Amino acid sequence: MVKNGLVSNSYTFVPLLGSCAKMGCVESGRICHGLAVKNGVDLVLPVQNSLIHMYGCFGVVESARKAFVEMPMRDLISWNSIVDVYVRSGDLWVAHELFDAMPERNVISWNIMISGYSKSGDPGCSLKLFREMMKSGFKGSDTTMVSVLTACGRSARLREGRSVHGFIIRTLVKPNMILDTSLIDMYSKCRKVELAKWVFDKMEDKNLISWNAMILGHCIHGKPKAGLQLFAALVNQTGGGGGAKSISPDEITFIGVLCACARAAMLTEGRNYFSRMIHLYKIKPIFPHYWCMANLYAGAGLVEEAEEILRKMPEDDEDLSAESLVWANLLSSCRFQGNVALGERIAKRLIEMDPHDVSYYRLLLNVYAVAGRLEDMARVKELVKERRIGRMPGCGLVDLTEIVHKLKVGHFVAEGSEDVNTVINKCSQKSSLVTTVSMQPPLCEE
Structure with a gap:
């Protein structure tokens, strides 16, 4: 031009x-x-x-x-x-x-803030803003409902999630795939997998995201064998009758499948699924897959094999960052060697740096969970409640994965427990900046 x-x-x-x-x-x-x-x-x-x-x-x-x-x-x-x-x-x-x-707002204005708080790990603020939005006379859109349902799931607020579901039924002429999938995810994370399955069964059209939400719902939050049965139904689709299209599983699908095997102590099956994932579906393993397999071996009493699979994770893989390797080493040390003090010390140091970041409390919760310290887990949850950071659901693989990929503490690789001390040193270098930010009061109190 x-x-x-x-x-x-x-x-x-x-x-x-x-x-x-x-x-x-x-x-x-x-x-x-x-x-x-x-x-x-x-x-x-x-x-x-x-x-x-x-x-x-x-x-x-x-x-x-x-x-x-x-x-x-x-x-x-x-x-x-x-x-x-x-x-x-x-x-x-x-x-x-x-x-x-x-000076004025529209639905987009509210959606930006509601979604922002939900993605930042502060579901309490998302829900508070949603209530304010409704009082202001805004109806909300599909985007609003997805963000609110995500917030309900992450904070395990079943009552509010069901209320949003009722609102969707009353105000929408026809359900859609995105909202139904969000409902499946919300009910699953609130440990109501039977309600998630009810929504899933009523869906006229399903895509891989819908299937993954339901499979992970069963495998992580419900009955593992039911999740594996659903996985079998997914891969056995012919794409023939009823207009159904053949859908292939992806890396998210196999996170659920391998987690189900770990929960159900199905070592042979887990090995087979891991092999099928790599050789049949050509899916490259990422950190959660290795972590599932490590827990599967550990559950069968094969502690050395569990540690070995984590040590052999490829360091040059872009999906397996240096941070992932550090946290894998840390948590495997807690899980397989009983070295809880190390993980506890690092998690507490991170909380001191930024007491308003719920991810650090989740890390500490996972450290106690893998060590079986139930009283300490309850104490962490109570601390989160007292500080009004927002409700924190029970720890699990999904929470662990989010933590691993969110925490950025430096570019280095841990080869042993001693090297994890580098994490503390790196954190200390950041603490002055982070403390300045964390001293600001929380925007919303729930």
């Missing part, structure tokens, strides 16, 4: 900036920003909104903030965009302050 001598205008740059955001190319985005300035359209409202969104997608918060502050006038899209920028960056404190300052 430029080579043909045509002049660019605001309608040119809005989609251009949107494309840069999707591509994730910061340099191209800055070039387009410069061209917008050169063409005199950088102060046009839709272009400014696109700049905020683009820089937010890049994680360049300061540039997004600067674009917002320098706007001569703002609309609802401007406010939603800047709130979303801070939610994406994990700074929910600033996001909530901006949300409170908004």
